[in-house]
Amino acid sequence: MKYQALSGLLALTLLAGCSSSEHVVPDIPPSQLYSEAKVSLQSGNxxxxxxxxEAMDSRYPFGAYSKQVQLDLIYAYYKSDQLAMSLATIDRFMRLNPTHDKIDWVLYMRGLTNIAQDTNFMQDLFNIDRSDRDPEPAKEAFADFKKLLERYPNSPYAKDAHQRLLALKNRLANYDLATADFYLRREAWIAAIKRCQELQKTFPDTEAARQSLQIQLKAYQQLGLTEAVNRTKTLIQLNPIE
Incomplete structure (x- = not known):
């Protein structure tokens, strides 16, 4: 009896699941469908x-609205935190429309989307330092904004891209610093020194580069390299930590 009751409940559950399937967008003219989509975009829905x-993109891939639909999807995916979908749409658009007049905006959105992938909500909420987390999205964003500034220096998005580039530079430099410190604490002296030198070469004008000299000094001291120790002490005096 219990088995029959359970089976009946399962059947009801499955039917409920089927009845709440994804809403089908009505087959209306593309101009009307796009107009409705724009209203939703403007209201933040x-x-x-x-x-x-998405219905327009699949039904009319070569229609009059196709390019604008993809641009709108990039933004809507980004705003709804569907970052993987945003990046996929961006890459498709850039591949198919390399000379489009809004390609600078698309590149800017790629940078923003990669930054969003790098952001940790809990870290921002509680101000937790996670310099050691995977920097790959930050590296991608850095490359995106750098490319934007190189190719489209007069773009209306160039100023903001420049500011974000500076923040990303510090983010990546802090990651290298955390890695060098990790090697130092594991007594991997050579690895610590190499990471410090790489940081100083790649991001020389950052606070992290100056701080890395202290790690480099300790590693040289452990290795008993007197000349390198003295040279690093001189560099520390010339580059005080702010």
């Missing part, structure tokens, strides 16, 4: 906007 834009 990202889910509804994405639903309609």
């Amino acid at each position: 990202w889910t509804n906007a994405i639903e309609k834009l």
Whole structure:
């Protein structure tokens, strides 16, 4: 009897799941569908906007609205935190439309999306230092903004890209510093020195580069390299920590 009751409950659950399937976008003219999607975008209803834009993208891939639909999808995916979808749409658009007049915006959005992937909500909420987390999205964002500034220096997004580039530089430098400190604490002296030298070469004008000299000094001292120790002490005097 219990088994029958359980089976009946399972059947009801499955039916409920089927009845709440994904909403089907009505087959209406593309101009009307796009107009509705724009209203959703403007009101911040990202889910509804994405639903309609995806329908347009699949139904009319070569239509009059196709490029603008993809641009709108990039933004809607980003705003709704669907970052992987945003990046995929960005890469597709850049591959198919390399000379589009909004390619600078697309590149800017790629940088923003990679930054969003690098952001840790709990870290921001509690101000927790996580310099040691995987920097790959930050590296991608750094490359995106650098490319934007090199290719489109007069873009309206160039100023903000420059500011974000500076922040990313510090983020990446702090990661190298955390890695060098990790090697030092593990008594991997040579690895610590190499990472410090790489940091100083790649990001010489950062606070992390100056701090790395202290790690480099300790590693040289452990190795008994007197000349290198004295040289590093001189560098520390010339580059005081602010």
